[in-house]
Amino acid sequence: MKDGAVWIVDKAGHRRDTVRIKWYEDGAGRTYRQHHLGSDEVPNVPIARGDLARVDFYPRDAVPVFVGHYWLTGTPTPLAAIVACTDYSVAKGGQLVAYRWDGESKLSAEKFHWVGKE
Template structure:
């Protein structure tokens, strides 16, 4: 985050960094648009130098499945070749899986889940 800006995470901790969408180019976007998480991130433009060290995951790379994001809502690919299967299964969310058959472009209809309590 730019100097002087911070967010408070869901556990109440003040943070001066945010998780960005490493699978999308953030050029010309705001921190809120490029943040993977809540809308509590300031809606200020990202300076071009702030993304200078970020390697964007190529759209033609092999699909990757990730976790530790605690997403909500209906599971869907984050990008054509990026899927998260962490939908807060331990905290009244969903226990999520993706049935991958070797396809290079992921599909929302291949997610499977059960609600947890």
């Protein structure tokens, strides 16, 4: 921390003062590490109330959404009841992942299919 700002040095040695948050969850009362979508390198300090003032969270009653570009690892599972990521790092040797969506309003881990590691 410097001058009250929170920052990390990423694996490439770059200093970062922004993080990818769990935009589908409310971050109130959480730390940056708890609300960050990614590594544990993010500081475990409380999120300042003003830092969430401009964030519109994805409504819990919205239609399911499928996303990528997150480079996840491990066993595929929904990020939230209506959010699924199918990017499990296949370009880095991870799994090629798909989700069989049949119109359900809540997503299920059993509907993920993949080939590769795990």
